[in-house]
Structures are given as structure tokens and as C-alpha cells.
Amino acid sequence: MRPTVIFDLDGTLVDSRLDICDALNRLMASRLQPSFTLAEVTSFIGDGVPVLLQRAFSARQLEQDPAALSDFLTEYEAKAAERTRPFPGIIPVLDELRARDWQMMVCTNKPERAARLLLEALGLCPYFSALGGGDSFPIRKPDPRHLLLTLAKTGTSANHAVMVGDHHNDVAAGLAAGCQTIFCRWGYGEPSDAPGVRIAGAPAELPKLLEDALAGMVPVSSK
Numbered sequence: 166m167r168p169t170v171i172f173d174l175d176g177t178l179v180d181s182r183l184d185i186c187d188a189l190n191r192l193m194a195s196r197l198q199p200s201f202t203l204a205e206v207t208s209f210i211g212d213g214v215p216v217l218l219q220r221a222f223s224a225r226q227l228e229q230d231p232a233a234l235s236d237f238l239t240e241y242e243a244k245a246a247e248r249t250r251p252f253p254g255i256i257p258v259l260d261e262l263r264a265r266d267w268q269m270m271v272c273t274n275k276p277e278r279a280a281r282l283l284l285e286a287l288g289l290c291p292y293f294s295a296l297g298g299g300d301s302f303p304i305r306k307p308d309p310r311h312l313l314l315t316l317a318k319t320g321t322s323a324n325h326a327v328m329v330g331d332h333h334n335d336v337a338a339g340l341a342a343g344c345q346t347i348f349c350r351w352g353y354g355e356p357s358d359a360p361g362v363r364i365a366g367a368p369a370e371l372p373k374l375l376e377d378a379l380a381g382m383v384p385v386s387s388k
């Protein structure tokens with residue numbers, strides 16, 4: 166079976182904060198609410214759009230109206246790749262992994278259609294053989310079934326897969342799914358979110374860490 170890497174999307178492959186922030190602020194403006202800062206919006210990201218909106222509306226002590234979810238998605242999907250870019254160094258890593266015959270997938274809490282739109286707009290689709298979005302299944306990360314069901318799209322088992330992500334949900338899902346797991350330092354989470362897992366300081370470190378994870382060769386660091 167080909168070795169497989171499952172990437173988280175936001176904060177791991179792409180820096181999407183600016184477009185999420187802009188879409189949320191357009192939504193808030195349409196509700197006559199003040200804007201959020203980028204730092205505030207970043208703290209709302211990680212558990213999918215419904216939770217992002219819950220956090221935003223509760224921060225404004227406002228009840229969420231029934232159209233908020235679809236209005237946000239309309240705003241976001243219209244400009245999902247306006248300012249979002251792959252993190253520096255990600256594309257060369259994807260090329261290297263492809264050359265080494267790694268199968269690559271994306272497992273994200275972003276809704277599937279928005280995730281697909283973004284991957285297409287950035288030219289990233291051809292790298293990936295499966296995508297599991299935040300609404301693709303009845304569950305999402307940190308539930309390990311989100312990873313397992315994404316892997317199942319290509320008949321891949323967890324013991325051939327390494328999960329790579331920047332958020333405690335990625336780490337929790339990866340470990341509970343029985344995948345080797347790597348935490349990325351360049352994203353929106355903190356290394357303290359990932360006790361006991363391998364940590365990548367930069368994308369360029371990923372190919373070696375992935376090979377090591379697969380071989381189970383490197384002792385797991387506690388940092």
C-alpha cells in the first residue's frame with residue numbers, strides 16, 4: 166500500500182485567515198456589527214464554520230440569525246482565494262512527496278465545497294486523491310472517524326497514514342485514528358496543543374519527518 170499523508174488545510178497547507186476574516190467582517194457589517202481583528206478571527210478558526218459563527222456571534226452577544234451560515238458561505242466562497250496562499254515552502258514539499266509516490270489527502274473542517282473551490286483556485290487539486298470536508302460526514306475532527314472516512318475513500322488504512330496539522334483537533338483526530346501524527350509550527354496552533362507528537366518547524370522538514378514517522382524510527386519528542 167502506498168504511504169499516505171493526510172493534510173489539514175487551514176493553517177497547514179494554506180494561510181486562509183485573511184479571506185476568512187474578510188468574509189466574516191462582511192457578514193458582521195451586514196448585521197450592523199463592528200469588525201473583528203485578524204487575531205480574533207484566527208482564534209475562532211479550527212472547528213468548522215458553524216462553530217466559527219457561534220464564536221463570532223457570541224463575542225458580539227448576539228443571537229445568530231438563521232441565514233448567517235448560508236450568508237457567510239456565500240461571502241466566503243465568492244472570495245475564498247483572494248488573499249489565501251499556500252504557506253511558503255508547501256508547493257515544493259507537495260512536489261517532492263508526489264515524486265516519492267506518497268498518496269496525499271486533505272481532511273479539513275472547512276465545508277467541502279469551499280475547500281474544493283479553494284484548492285481548485287490555488288491549483289492544488291491535482292496533488293490530492295481524496296478530500297474530507299467539515300460537512301462531508303456527520304462528524305468532523307477531532308473525531309477520528311473524519312480521518313478514517315477520508316482514508317476509506319481510497320481504501321487506505323490508518324496504519325499506512327500520517328496526519329499533518331496545526332491544530333489540537335488535528336492531533337487529537339490523528340492519534341485517536343491510530344495514525345502517525347505531525348504537528349506544524351507555522352499554523353494557528355501552539356506546540357503545547359500537541360504534547361508527545363513530532364513537530365515540524367517548517368514545511369521543508371516534512372519529507373524527512375514523514376519518512377521517519379512511517380518507519381517509526383525516530384523517538385517521539387515530548388516538546
Ligand SMILES: O=C(O)COP(=O)(O)O
Nearest residue numbers: 174175211212213273274
Ligand atoms: O474551517 C475550520 O475551522 C478549520 O479548517 P481546518 O480543519 O482545515 O483547519
